[in-house]
Amino acid sequence: MFVDPLVSFPGYALRRASAASMARLSRELTTVKLRPSEATILLVIESNPDITQSEIGQALDIAGANMAPLVGRLAERDLIERRPVDGRSQGLRLTDSGRTLTQRVKRIIQIHENALLAKIPRAQRTLFLECLRALYTDLLP
Amino acid sequence: MFVDPLVSFPGYALRRASAASMARLSRELTTVKLRPSEATILLVIESNPDITQSEIGQALDIAGANMAPLVGRLAERDLIERRPVDGRSQGLRLTDSGRTLTQRVKRIIQIHENALLAKIPRAQRTLFLECLRALYTDLLP
């Protein structure tokens, strides 16, 4: 009989749940040819026109060195445009085709998140989300 | 003012919480020069002597192609030994040095998991773990 020494560990359960969710989201996003990180960035730009990529990086905890190629790909596909704010910063905005694609992304993510919520008892949902946020807001490496 | 379109999404919170937890665990495991996946495999072998690597893969949801190099590195470091069961399967066991290192790994993981639990209200812990397990047990991609 198999003995699982990990069943009572929240960190391990967190890892497995996140991996399952991300694998599913990745597959769902293939229809718009976006990675999860790219889709997330589009949503943030839509809600925050003229945000800079360093501000996005701070909000999503993505290092600057990793933001550059992500934003670069979105710009190359004409989903976003970069408008110089000063000599070194650029405000980011969705283009028309970026806006159109972002609407599709929002539907995909909404369906995805609903599928997750369906697994969580309704009475637990708010507390569950609060526990997750507590884990990533002040869990310094 | 920054607007965060992701705050109410459990999938996004899951991703961030898992990433924070794994970054922390990775750093904590540098003292034993193990990756999180390698440390996890050691714990499973300790609790299940003579388990095969395909059985470990099924339990941890790690593809066979990815198990091979993980187990290979542990064997190369003489932390585990492979005993042929039949012509194609090998039972895995900890060596003496593997057993010693696994005790250190268990302490590291216990401290890590306690740090996570400290962020979760005591009354929520069981339900929180059940929600996470519900997410990864039947959330097929």
Add this chain to the structure above:
DNA sequence: TATTGTTATACTCTATAACTATA
């Protein structure tokens, strides 16, 4: 000096395909 953005590089985990040897 500090910040923005960039390039290069490496590590970890995951995914697919193709192959062998054995059951």
Add this chain to the structure above:
DNA sequence: TATAGTTATAGAGTATAACAATA
């Protein structure tokens, strides 16, 4: 035929170091 294990390769996220240009 199906399974156990392996190899090669690629994609995705993340990390550090170094750099140029600008504030």
